[in-house]
Amino acid sequence: MPEIVRLSGSSDWIDLDFVERERTPERAMKLGIQMHVAGLSLSNTISVLDNLGVNRSRKAVHDWVQKADLQPISGKSPNQIAVDETVIRINDQQFWLYAAANPATNEILHLRLFSTTTTALTEIFLKELQQKHDVETAVFLVDGAKHLRAALQRAGLRFQTERHGNRNAVERIFREVKRRTSSFSNCFSHVEPSTAENWLQSFARWHNAPN
Structure with a gap:
């Protein structure tokens, strides 16, 4: 699936300014957000994170996506x-x-x-x-x-x-x-x-x- 291939790309587009006392490493949080938005279910996302030694719940990943408040970048001038x-x-x-x-x-x-x-x-x-x-x-x-x-x-x-x-x-x-x-x-x-x-x-x- 092409969207899964893109998981190897940059995750700089994910802003983690919402993080305060999150115990999960930021790199793992970005990967979790990236995987779920790219098409993996919450269950599959936490399974991948678990294989990487990061044990978090489905609700945790769900909350990361919601709190990140990602939106398309403004300021475009299309024809x-x-x-x-x-x-x-x-x-x-x-x-x-x-x-x-x-x-x-x-x-x-x-x-x-x-x-x-x-x-x-x-x-x-x-x-x-x-x-x-x-x-x-x-x-x-x-x-x-x-x-x-x-x-x-x-x-x-x-x-x-x-x-x-x-x-x-x-x-x-x-x-x-x-x-x-x-x-x-x-x-x-x-x-x-x-x-x-x-x-x-x-x-x-x-x-x-x-x-």
């Missing part, structure tokens, strides 16, 4: 932005995952979870995206969803309808997220939506990190 949303299930309830991606780099620019999908919520997502990145001159690539086009018009942002081509960047990201969340059941089970959203933000930071 095009692919925007879309898809359904994510949390505790058998339906939520909508909004995502914006740069087709030129395949980077995730912003992710958010909402309990439904409306023009007003789409406007909130776009406003947050504008606050994080320089997108005023970018062309947004969207499908035929009326609420996406309406929100972009209200925000004064340029867009064009595109069902394939560069807009596939965000579709690829959605496929990868769904593959990860379906590959182990303990990711979005028995958690609050905010916890799931935090994991998704961490995934985005890992996804964007250099190999």
Whole structure:
């Protein structure tokens, strides 16, 4: 699996400023975070750490990911932005995952979870995206969803309808997220939506990190 191969890469993208009196070596904490965000279940992650002589619980690794509060880096200036949303299930309830991606780099620019999908919520997502990145001159690539086009018009942002081509960047990201969340059941089970959203933000930071 290519994402597991990337575990040998740099972990400098993981910020451990949240650490106070953690008894686990920082190198092991970074590896634990990296493994879980890359796709290993909590159970498999603690098994690998145990083989390295670091005995920690599933909750400990879960807490590391949550406390690290990893998010995509701000300040990007993309020429095009692919925007879309898809359904994510949390505790058998339906939520909508909004995502914006740069087709030129395949980077995730912003992710958010909402309990439904409306023009007003789409406007909130776009406003947050504008606050994080320089997108005023970018062309947004969207499908035929009326609420996406309406929100972009209200925000004064340029867009064009595109069902394939560069807009596939965000579709690829959605496929990868769904593959990860379906590959182990303990990711979005028995958690609050905010916890799931935090994991998704961490995934985005890992996804964007250099190999």
